[in-house]
Amino acid sequence: MSKKILALFLLLVSVCGCVEHQRLTIAGSTTLLPVIEECARLFMEQHPAVRITVAGGGSGHGIKAVGAGNIDIGMASRDVKSEELELYPDLNLIPVAADGIAIIAHPNNPIENLTLEQIARIFSGEIKNWRELGWEDAEIHVVTREYGSGTRATFEEHVLKPFGVEMSARALTKPSNGDVRATVSTDRHAIGYLSIGYVDASIKAIKVNGVEPSHENVMSGEYPISRKLYLITKGEPDPLESEFIEFVLGPEGQEVFGMWGYIPVGMMPSSPATTPPPKTASPSPTPTEAATVNP
Numbered sequence: 001m002s003k004k005i006l007a008l009f010l011l012l013v014s015v016c017g018c019v020e021h022q023r024l025t026i027a028g029s030t031t032l033l034p035v036i037e038e039c040a041r042l043f044m045e046q047h048p049a050v051r052i053t054v055a056g057g058g059s060g061h062g063i064k065a066v067g068a069g070n071i072d073i074g075m076a077s078r079d080v081k082s083e084e085l086e087l088y089p090d091l092n093l094i095p096v097a098a099d100g101i102a103i104i105a106h107p108n109n110p111i112e113n114l115t116l117e118q119i120a121r122i123f124s125g126e127i128k129n130w131r132e133l134g135w136e137d138a139e140i141h142v143v144t145r146e147y148g149s150g151t152r153a154t155f156e157e158h159v160l161k162p163f164g165v166e167m168s169a170r171a172l173t174k175p176s177n178g179d180v181r182a183t184v185s186t187d188r189h190a191i192g193y194l195s196i197g198y199v200d201a202s203i204k205a206i207k208v209n210g211v212e213p214s215h216e217n218v219m220s221g222e223y224p225i226s227r228k229l230y231l232i233t234k235g236e237p238d239p240l241e242s243e244f245i246e247f248v249l250g251p252e253g254q255e256v257f258g259m260w261g262y263i264p265v266g267m268m269p270s271s272p273a274t275t276p277p278p279k280t281a282s283p284s285p286t287p288t289e290a291a292t293v294n295p
Contacts, residue, residue: 100195117163
């Protein structure tokens with residue numbers, strides 16, 4: 001009997017030893033961070049032998065870390081750049097949801113609509129005062145994301161690049177969507193941008209070219225600032241990575257994305273909306289002509 005007990009004990013020790021090595025490390029986009037954290041929590045509830053660590057750091061960090069083999073899965077809220085693919089040619093991108101980027105202001109700001117060109121001129125520092133947009137005489141406080149942020153990269157690609165401008169050197173830089181939201185919500189004269197999933201009652205989302213930043217408008221392709229969200233592995237995922245990714249893409253994981261205001265993968269547009277180049281045949285409208293102000 002004692003030998004049987006000892007054998008059972010050794011078996012349990014062996015099993016426990018295996019359990020300790022069932023771990024996943026995930027890092028990258030702060031847009032994806034809270035969603036993947038919740039997916040990880042649900043997955044671990046169903047798989048007690050697994051431990052998943054999820055951290056932020058931005059899309060650039062997630063791509064670099066997974067490409068270098070420092071983490072198991074990277075998170076990115078933008079497409080991988082050509083130079084990143086050259087450096088890490090075995091990156092494997094899995095789209096898990098779609099998202100739009102909302103232009104936000106303080107709730108007391110009466111501006112209801114801005115054109116893409118106005119937004120570009122605001123964030124480049126060309127338009128400096130709210131009076132130029134039909135509101136009060138006050139300096140515009142531009143709030144942006146840090147270099148390496150997927151949200152910033154998408155914003156620059158869709159808003160600044162088509163008009164040949166760059167982010168103002170005077171813009172206040174914040175490290176996450178949550179920090180941008182907190183800053184704009186407490187500054188009457190601030191303007192910023194963040195993932196649609198972070199829009200709440202503490203801030204005001206401004207229409208872009210007359211289009212609201214909504215699920216429906218991102219799905220239809222009508223909203224002009226949208227993107228795909230990715231999980232990334234180094235080469236083909238191993239069995240545990242694959243199982244977690246399948247969970248994220250399954251009904252429970254996609255429900256979490258929906259709860260956070262993102263578009264589930266099955267409802268994504270075939271490709272994110274692209275920003276047309278600025279027209280040069282006719283003069284652009286002046287700021288006060290194009291901006292919609294709620295008196």
